[in-house]
Amino acid sequence: MMQQPVTRGYSASQIALHWLIVVMVLFQLIFGESMSHSVRAARRGTALDPSDATLATLHIWVGFAILAAVAIRLVLRLRFGAPPLPPSSALLGTLARLTHIAFYVLLVAVPVTGILAYWFIPSLGDVHELGKPAFIVLIALHAAAALWHQLWLRDGLLLRMLKPGS
Numbered sequence: 356m357m358q359q360p361v362t363r364g365y366s367a368s369q370i371a372l373h374w375l376i377v378v379m380v381l382f383q384l385i386f387g388e389s390m391s392h393s394v395r396a397a398r399r400g401t402a403l404d405p406s407d408a409t410l411a412t413l414h415i416w417v418g419f420a421i422l423a424a425v426a427i428r429l430v431l432r433l434r435f436g437a438p439p440l441p442p443s444s445a446l447l448g449t450l451a452r453l454t455h456i457a458f459y460v461l462l463v464a465v466p467v468t469g470i471l472a473y474w475f476i477p478s479l480g481d482v483h484e485l486g487k488p489a490f491i492v493l494i495a496l497h498a499a500a501a502l503w504h505q506l507w508l509r510d511g512l513l514l515r516m517l518k519p520g521s
């Protein structure tokens with residue numbers, strides 16, 4: 356990922372996928388517990404709240420959609436690259452790169468462990484659930500950094516994920 360081509364900006368499809376994935380990941384984090392309720396009810400043979408049943412089905416579909424969207428995003432990233440990071444200290448640049456890599460790792464590992472837990476290896480459910488705090492920490496760090504650039508440094512960084520570059 357480090358030696359990818361350098362562009363002047365993210366493309367319209369990279370930007371669309373970034374925000375689509377944000378919305379889908381937030382949905383999973385907010386409503387994911389319905390999936391846990393559904394799995395528990397099935398194990399115990401107890402009744403499941405109908406709204407939990409619907410949200411659990413959506414959890415699977417949205418999870419697959421995230422996996423598909425991130426696959427396309429990784430192909431675009433590897434083929435077309437990304438704009439260079441804005442000038443800052445080596446430490447912050449490394450932190451930004453590590454955050455982005457960690458996001459891509461989670462975006463693949465969390466749905467894959469979910470699929471494995473649901474159909475093949477139920478004990479992986481606990482590993483899958485660790486995705487929740489991991490995502491929350493990364494999102495807090497990443498969103499705070501984006502807002503710090505935009506509002507404090509005023510270097511227009513947020514615009515790179517809003518307006519396609521040429």
Ligand code: HEM
Binds near residue numbers: 385389421471483
């Ligand atoms: C990026 C995609 C996904 C995210 C962010 C995500 C997130 C979550 C969250 C937050 C929970 C609830 C954790 C809790 O109760 O504290 C959960 C549970 C669960 N998810 Fe996902 N999920 C994703 C994709 C999937 C996929 C594709 C499947 C496949 C069927 C899946 C299957 C499950 C299962 C089986 C549970 C219950 C685990 C258990 O109770 O042992 N998830 N997920």
Ligand code: HEM
Binds near residue numbers: 378438494512513516
């Ligand atoms: C689920 C939540 C999120 C995920 C998974 C995510 C993921 C990512 C990833 C992987 C990148 C690196 C793109 C690349 O170079 O390949 C990125 C860039 C970016 N994200 Fe997010 N993001 C999330 C939420 C947000 C939010 C809430 C904001 C704004 C407050 C934001 C603003 C940005 C910006 C401005 C960039 C471009 C950084 C640059 O130009 O170097 N992201 N995001």
